Amino acid sequence: MRSRTILSVAAVCVCLGWxxxxxxxxxxxxxxxxxxxxxxxxxxxxxxxxxxxxxxxGIFARLEKSPLFAKHPELGMLLAQQRGMMTAGLAELExxxxxxxxxxxxxxxxxxxxxxxxxxxxxxxxxxxxxxxLARKLxxxxxxxxxxxxxxxxxxxxxxxxxxxxxxxxxxDRTAAALAPAKASKLLDRFAGLDAPGGDDFLLRLxxxxxxxxxxxxxxxxxxxxxTLLGSLEQVSLEVDRNLTIVMTCKDxxxxxxxxxxxxxxxEMMLGGAYMWRAYALLLLGFDLxxxxxxPPPVQKAxxxxxxxxxxxxxxxxxxxxxxxxxxxELKVSLTASPQMIQGSLFVTGILSxxxxxxxxxxxxxxxxxxxxxxxxxxxxALAAYRVETGRYPTTEEGLDELxxxxxxxxxxxxxxxxxxxxxxxxPEHFAxxxxxxxxxxxxxxxxxxxxxxx
Amino acid sequence: MLYTWATGKGAPLLKxxxxxxxxxxxxxxxxxxxxKPDEKPAKPQGPYASLAARLPAGSDLVLLADLHRMxxxxxxxxxxxxxxPAVKNxxxxxxxxxxxxxxxxxxxxxxGKELGLDPMRxxxxxxxxxxxxxxxxxxxxxxxxxxxxxxxxGRLGGSPVEEKPAGHQVWRVGDGLQxxxxxxxTLLVADRAHLxxxxxxxxNEAGKKLVAAHPRLFSADAPEFKLRVSLVVPGWLRxxxxxxxxxxxxxxxxxxxxxxxxxxxxxxxxxxxxxxxxAENMRALLEAESRMMTGTQHLLRGAxxxxxxxDLDALPEIPGEAGELVASVLEDREALxxxxxxxxxxxxxxxxxxxxxxxxxxxAGPEALQGNLxxxxxAAAVAVPAFIEYYRKADRAxxxxxEP
Numbered sequence: 001m002r003s004r005t006i007l008s009v010a011a012v013c014v015c016l017g018w019x020x021x022x023x024x025x026x027x028x029x030x031x032x033x034x035x036x037x038x039x040x041x042x043x044x045x046x047x048x049x050x051x052x053x054x055x056x057x058g059i060f061a062r063l064e065k066s067p068l069f070a071k072h073p074e075l076g077m078l079l080a081q082q083r084g085m086m087t088a089g090l091a092e093l094e095x096x097x098x099x100x101x102x103x104x105x106x107x108x109x110x111x112x113x114x115x116x117x118x119x120x121x122x123x124x125x126x127x128x129x130x131x132x133x134l135a136r137k138l139x140x141x142x143x144x145x146x147x148x149x150x151x152x153x154x155x156x157x158x159x160x161x162x163x164x165x166x167x168x169x170x171x172x173d174r175t176a177a178a179l180a181p182a183k184a185s186k187l188l189d190r191f192a193g194l195d196a197p198g199g200d201d202f203l204l205r206l207x208x209x210x211x212x213x214x215x216x217x218x219x220x221x222x223x224x225x226x227x228t229l230l231g232s233l234e235q236v237s238l239e240v241d242r243n244l245t246i247v248m249t250c251k252d253x254x255x256x257x258x259x260x261x262x263x264x265x266x267x268e269m270m271l272g273g274a275y276m277w278r279a280y281a282l283l284l285l286g287f288d289l290x291x292x293x294x295x296p297p298p299v300q301k302a303x304x305x306x307x308x309x310x311x312x313x314x315x316x317x318x319x320x321x322x323x324x325x326x327x328x329x330e331l332k333v334s335l336t337a338s339p340q341m342i343q344g345s346l347f348v349t350g351i352l353s354x355x356x357x358x359x360x361x362x363x364x365x366x367x368x369x370x371x372x373x374x375x376x377x378x379x380x381x382a383l384a385a386y387r388v389e390t391g392r393y394p395t396t397e398e399g400l401d402e403l404x405x406x407x408x409x410x411x412x413x414x415x416x417x418x419x420x421x422x423x424x425x426x427x428p429e430h431f432a433x434x435x436x437x438x439x440x441x442x443x444x445x446x447x448x449x450x451x452x453x454x455x
Numbered sequence: 456m457l458y459t460w461a462t463g464k465g466a467p468l469l470k471x472x473x474x475x476x477x478x479x480x481x482x483x484x485x486x487x488x489x490x491k492p493d494e495k496p497a498k499p500q501g502p503y504a505s506l507a508a509r510l511p512a513g514s515d516l517v518l519l520a521d522l523h524r525m526x527x528x529x530x531x532x533x534x535x536x537x538x539x540p541a542v543k544n545x546x547x548x549x550x551x552x553x554x555x556x557x558x559x560x561x562x563x564x565x566x567g568k569e570l571g572l573d574p575m576r577x578x579x580x581x582x583x584x585x586x587x588x589x590x591x592x593x594x595x596x597x598x599x600x601x602x603x604x605x606x607x608x609g610r611l612g613g614s615p616v617e618e619k620p621a622g623h624q625v626w627r628v629g630d631g632l633q634x635x636x637x638x639x640x641t642l643l644v645a646d647r648a649h650l651x652x653x654x655x656x657x658x659n660e661a662g663k664k665l666v667a668a669h670p671r672l673f674s675a676d677a678p679e680f681k682l683r684v685s686l687v688v689p690g691w692l693r694x695x696x697x698x699x700x701x702x703x704x705x706x707x708x709x710x711x712x713x714x715x716x717x718x719x720x721x722x723x724x725x726x727x728x729x730x731x732x733x734a735e736n737m738r739a740l741l742e743a744e745s746r747m748m749t750g751t752q753h754l755l756r757g758a759x760x761x762x763x764x765x766d767l768d769a770l771p772e773i774p775g776e777a778g779e780l781v782a783s784v785l786e787d788r789e790a791l792x793x794x795x796x797x798x799x800x801x802x803x804x805x806x807x808x809x810x811x812x813x814x815x816x817x818x819a820g821p822e823a824l825q826g827n828l829x830x831x832x833x834a835a836a837v838a839v840p841a842f843i844e845y846y847r848k849a850d851r852a853x854x855x856x857x858e859p
Contacts, residue, residue, distance in 0.1 A: 269754060269757035269761075271753040273750070276750040279744070282740070283740065286707065287704055287707070292703055
């Protein structure tokens with residue numbers, strides 16, 4: 001009896017032993033990719049292009065089977081045309097590289113280390129079917145050797161290689177480490193559940209651990225509006241499979257309270273967005289588009305078929321019924337939403353990207369411009385003070401250094417992009433002070449445009 | 456055969472009575488279940504009858520308003536405002552608001568003294584009739600019941616007109632408009648062409664014609680309405696809309712016979728359509744409107760929660776007492792949350808859209824009103840000018856085409 005029990009327990013252990021490593025690798029076999037990402041990554045993104053393609057194909061398949069397309073097969077031709085146009089760009093790439101991102105990529109993992117100053121360091125790795133010489137085709141330089149591997153430069157910062165069947169694109173200083181995979185334990189310690197099995201419809205997994213300097217931003221004057229959340233936010237995770245799940249983890253209860261409010265807002269926005277999609281679908285019916293002149297006859301005929309159109313719209317934009325679920329446990333707040341609500345979140349994301357993000361970027365640009373103008377104004381005042389004392393403006397050769405030397409300025413100023421101001425004098429009574437914008441070169445538009453003060 | 460059986464020679468009295476009573480009951484039942492015959496237009500009944508009789512008989516747009524109920528609504532709103540958690544839990548804000556409200560009351564009383572009229576108490580009901588002729592200025596009559604001083608228009612800055620029709624003092628009150636107060640009970644404002652018939656209410660047939668043209672306006676449904684607006688789309692406008700071929704919606708709008716809007720506790724919008732297809736389109740449009748209202752409510756709630764994510768106390772400091780007050784409101788986040796939940800409640804379901812024959816009706820509760828107002832505002836700000844601009848361009852293009 002005892003030996004039988006021991007044997008049974010041993011059998012279970014063996015089974016578990018066989019099963020566990022399999023599970024650990026199961027998030028679609030991302031484990032080998034995770035091992036190549038920087039262990040100090042702040043942001044990790046796992047994507048399943050195969051699932052993206054399945055989703056994409058699924059949408060078209062549903063559309064083809066919908067009552068509208070089933071009753072009006074001539075529409076199928078137009079749909080195929082549209083699809084062809086959409087994939088034409090990819091086909092061109094395939095022809096050039098012998099590689100189709102949609103068909104040949106299996107899994108993609110990206111790790112980013114966000115620095116307080118300077119560009120982020122990044123490693124992107126992918127498994128799939130890669131043709132021979134792909135890195136060479138992608139690269140824009142002669143091959144270099146790093147860690148015994150052939151790598152190619154994509155630009156001044158990024159390198160590219162194919163190693164052990166893994167396509168790798170990395171910042172120069174991270175390339176060597178990415179070519180020599182180690183255990184991903186440090187990364188997995190930081191991002192719990194990163195290697196959890198993803199399921200068949202796993203599409204995307206994102207983990208973002210706020211770097212301490214970002215938390216510190218909460219103390220700054222600019223971020224005073226969101227200091228409670230920003231100072232407390234530890235990690236944000238987002239997962240898209242059949243559902244959309246967002247989890248925010250905070251360091252303290254006050255921050256978690258704000259995170260809960262944020263996700264409550266997001267939940268309402270998703271619901272609002274889903275209702276708006278539904279409304280647009282109904283508007284299509286109400287506008288009676290089939291009666292509009294100028295439409296191609298097959299489209300006109302199909303749009304006049306109200307019953308089929310209504311059923312098809314119901315299929316793609318149904319009445320929002322499944323509300324997102326908000327849950328809070330201690331310092332962790334999560335929001336889980338159904339695919340229908342993902343549609344709603346796209347509406348909100350669309351509005352945000354169409355209105356809020358450009359507005360924010362414009363605000364940042366304007367504030368940079370205002371800061372630049374203020375700084376140029378203070379240099380102008382220093383130049384005026386110098387002239388009062390010396391009877392002239394500094395010469396071109398003396399430049400703005402003269403103002404610092406004679407203590408009219410405390411230190412040599414630089415513009416908001418870190419570029420030095422250009423100073424030229426064409427006589428004791430005249431000067432031109434220029435800021436050359438983000439590119440540091442004369443001319444340009446937007447952030448690259450120049451500003452000038454002349455006397 | 457049945458007749459012979461029941462009434463034939465020798466039929467017992469009971470049998471004969473059963474037959475005749477049965478026949479009478481059968482006919483009575485048939486009469487009750489039969490559709491009522493089309494009634495001839497009757498005079499409007501109810502509290503608006505006397506006002507309606509003064510409106511232009513051919514009014515395309517008629518508005519009825521229960522001013523007393525609206526005033527009551529404003530006063531209820533004031534009480535609701537004081538009852539909001541953010542106010543109730545904040546004695547300083549409560550005092551401030553009560554102070555502001557009594558200031559409004561004092562100002563209203565002062566104005567009332569000057570005009571001899573307290574708008575919250577002395578106004579009862581109003582009716583407005585507008586005619587929309589093709590290519591001419593609209594005609595207008597506004598009739599209000601209440602309690603008015605004889606010289607109200609003089610107090611409002613009007614100038615007296617020399618003619619005194621039927622002995623009434625008439626005042627010029629604006630661009631082409633004239634006003635009269637009748638026996639301190641009825642106030643009339645009308646364009647010159649419509650003033651005389653409006654004064655002679657008992658003699659004209661305007662009431663009857665209005666009932667015929669706007670049958671739902673005087674309906675006894677929802678008698679406690681605050682506002683009811685009926686628009687019978689003029690034929691010339693429908694014809695012109697139908698002529699605009701390449702703008703979606705115009706074919707549907709050209710098929711709308713009339714529109715009725717009613718504001719009571721909630722809001723109802725109903726449209727009578729010329730045929731089944733237009734009615735189907737209208738149903739889809741009103742269902743879209745219903746989803747937009749619900750969606751807007753959710754989006755407003757979302758925006759409110761996102762606002763609360765921020766550290767509102769980091770607002771730029773407002774100097775003085777007002778700043779302290781704002782800070783005290785923003786500090787009590789719990790009360791602020793409860794207030795938002797009260798002001799922007801979660802919508803339960805989209806307002807229903809009903810269809811009876813060729814009439815489509817959307818009925819929304821009071822909470823959906825704010826979403827609707829926002830939508831109407833947005834439509835007015837974007838869609839209407841866009842359509843007018845389009846229409847002008849189309850007109851210009853047509854003129855150019857016709858030029859030899």
